[in-house]
Amino acid sequence: MTHRILSRLMLAALGCALALPVAAEMIGTVATNEPTMTGTPPGAAARNLVIGTGVVQDETIASSATGRGQLLFLDQTTLSLAPSTVIVLDRFVYDPATGGGEMGLQLTKGALRFIGGTLSEDQAATVTTPTATIGIRGSSALVIYFNGETIAIFLAGERLCITSGGRQVCTSRKGGVLTEDGYIGRVNPAFLAGILRILDGVPQGGSGAAPGTGVNDPNPADRGPVSTSGEEFDPDIFDDDFTFNDLFEYFPGSDTNCGDCGD
Template identity: 40%
Template sequence: MARPLASLIVSAALAAAAFMMAPAAAWSDTVGTAAAVKPASTGTPPGGSKRTLQVGTAIVARERIQTTNTGSVQLMFNDKSTMTVGPASDLVIDDFVYNPNAAGNGRFAARLTKGALRFVGGEISHTAGATINTPVATLGVRGGAAFVTHDSLCESKKAGDSGCTRIVCTGGVCSVRNRVDSRSVQLRVNQAIEIGRLGSVRFNVTSVRLNDVARGGNGSLVMGKAGNKATGFSAQATVDQTVKQAPEPAPPAAPQ
């Protein structure tokens, strides 16, 4: 009986060691937390099961964030970047590398395939810059903020199979590249661009909220000339709800 008992003891010790190591490994992939949630919003970690996000839920690298037609979530990342994801959205945190003791070498990349988001850059965006991709556009944000939406139809009626992206620069420098024809443009604050498969339309705005650029339902985005109030919705009852911006929460607490 001595040999089987010894084997059990060794197995138990190995299992305990693995259990003790698991939280540290999980934390090493943690890139931020869910700071504010309006049901229903879910996250799917790489290789994991879909879970309902709650305030304080840890967000990991390569996690897929999805919201319903009535859901939204605000994410706070470890570098103090914030991202508010609007209703009916689908987003993946493709890459996040941040070391507060090694300035200038971080990376931040996310991919929006449907819906709307508001991004406010943290430390990474002030040094290396942050990147947000859609099926038709790549946005680089350096030291600033932007609204991004992607859906199936452009105002110019020139969207293709990959849909249409609208970007509004609300701070810093916003560099936009059309992924279809590789043309690039740099937006100043309160400038915006709409990109579809067959071309792009550039316009100015005077003020903007997330629901001003997220079409939602059958609402239409009204674009004006420079100096005019360039964004707004036509009166449509089916426009998605306003996403209220939550106050900036405290940074996530360190693991115990």
């Protein structure tokens, strides 16, 4: 009799253990948070994120309508989230001994800035939206998903690509803008400064290191001045001045003035 009772208790305990989420390995931490960001790990309830909180693979991170924050990953990749942004940390595999691994995430709403760490030096990190996949290799970039459209802005580094509808287009042009339609021009500096104000909460002039735009910097000496594929040059296609002023209406309370952005 006692044996049967103990067996039932053990089975009940095992069932409860199996129902709990398996402890996940931390892949990064919250570096900044202003004022509200939440994280929902797989199989767990949503939690408020504070500076120093660890994040895990497959966790959903969401910023409030007036919130923004920054995540620092084990390979030193940095993600900055704008207000009203939702991402999912799909894949993060990193071997610190070799520097190898991979990184991928989803952007389902809002805007982020990606500053690459060790993982994206040799292999592109990916940001997937509902309409496109962005590949970021050895670079920093802005990725925006707004009103059903994906916008990627190359800030600095090696190469930025967008794949949509089976077609891939890449650029190494600092300030180059990619959408599902391909390369559409160079970002308006005032528009870019407005986006960075939304992300950082303070004006950005383009001269900073990690948060800098890189738009006014010369291209590296080891490649031509203009490239939309990473291989061929076509300087005549860089006359456009990209703006998307309706985007600022998406971020309530951003206090963004983009009077110089144009139409």
